[in-house]
Amino acid sequence: SFGLLVAAIYQLGVRNKSGWYLALIGGAVGCLVSGATHYVRHATIDYLLGSLMGLSIVIMMLIPLFKKRLLEEFSE
Secondary structure, eight states, X not given: OHHHXXXXXXXXXXXXXXXXXXXXXXXXXXXXXXXXXXXXXXXXXHHHHHHHHHHHHHHHHHSHHHHHHHHSOOOO
16 A cells, blocks of 8 residues: 555656556555454554545545646646
8 A cells, every 4th residue: 555655646746647546546455454454453543544544545536626636737
């Protein structure tokens, strides 16, 4: 998940659509893995917070305004 999100930052920086997909997949993987770990080991809320952060990335990537701002070139 971390590697996908780091690659997504670079790809989104150069306005590649693959960065959007990497961020979406990385957020989903983070949400799924952290959620499953929290279910197994629920002594602390660390994994729950990780799951919520992954979910927030997925939600932001699915909002059309964010996608437009991340992928389109700036016009002056």
